[in-house]
Amino acid sequence: MPETPAPTKTLQQIPLPTASPQDTNPTATPIIKPATNPATNMDVNFLRSQRRIMSTVTQKDQTIAKYTSYGFGLFLFILFTVIGISFYFTSKQKNVEARTTAITNDVRSMAAFEKEYVIFVRKIKLLYAFDQKRQLKQRTTSFFYSFxxxxxxxxxxxxxxxxxxxxxxxxxxxxxxxxxxxxxxxxxxxxxxxxxxxxxxxxxxxxxxxxxxxxxxxxxxx
Missing domain, CATH: 3.30.70.2830 (Alpha-Beta Plaits)
Known part of the structure; x- marks a missing residue:
């Protein structure tokens, strides 16, 4: 099989060599490009994202802590209010019970006195009625014998x-x-x-x- 001859390039197809700054200006300071490490760039981006995440979490925690403190303070306020109201009504109830007991004792003592008084009055009435009957009997008998x-x-x-x-x-x-x-x-x-x-x-x-x-x-x- 006959060999195929390699294609020939024209002058336009041949790339020209790029002139460096030193070639154009031999006295120019050479530009040193820093070496880039892909692993280092990934670490920096990871740290930045972690900082943003931590900042967001910290803000949320602060917000939660603030509202939690508000809620706890409100709970303590309600608790002490309820305790104060309960203590107030308990003291009022004790005062009412003490007054009721005192009034009950007074009524009982008065009831006993009233009972004795009623018995005494009944005795007086019976004695008075008996005396009236006796006097009426005597007067009736005297009138009858004179009649x-x-x-x-x-x-x-x-x-x-x-x-x-x-x-x-x-x-x-x-x-x-x-x-x-x-x-x-x-x-x-x-x-x-x-x-x-x-x-x-x-x-x-x-x-x-x-x-x-x-x-x-x-x-x-x-």
Whole structure:
């Protein structure tokens, strides 16, 4: 196989040599370019990014700490407020309980005194009523004995507690004395003194004498 001849380059295709500053100016100071290390550039960029991250995290931590301190302060304020209110109402409750206890004791002592006073008043009333009854009985009995005529005979006279009256039996010699006695019993002289006298029964004995059964009541006897 015949060999292919190498292509020939023209003058335009041949690159010209680049002239350095020393070639153009032999007295110029040579420019020294610093050597660049890819590993060093990566470390610097990593440190810068870490610093930015740390700065952001620090700002967030400071913000969180600030609001946390605000929240903790608010919590302490609410806590002490609640404790103060609770202490205030507890002291008020104790004062109310103490006053209630004192009032209860006073009421109990007054109740005991009032009970004794009521018992005493009841005794006085009973004694007074008993004395009034006794006086009324005496007056009624005295009036009745002065009322019975001399010609008549008093058979029985006693106080009936249920009726509140003096019940009696009077024996008269004849019908004329019966009429006179009945007229005296229902006269205005008896009612004017506050008494009420009435005849309950009239019997005739075999010997011709009459027996009147009646009662003498006092209006305010009981």
């Amino acid at each position: 019975v005529p001399k010609e008549d005979v008093l058979i029985e006279a006693k106080v009936d507690e249920q009726k509140g009256a003096l019940v009696f039996q009077i024996e008269t010699p004849d019908v004329f004395h019966v009429l006179a006695l009945l007229k005296a019993m229902y006269s205005s002289d008896v009612t004017a003194q506050g008494y009420e006298m009435k005849a309950d029964a009239l019997d005739r004995k075999p010997n011709g004498r009459y027996v009147i059964s009646g009662s003498l009541a006092f209006a305010s006897f009981y």
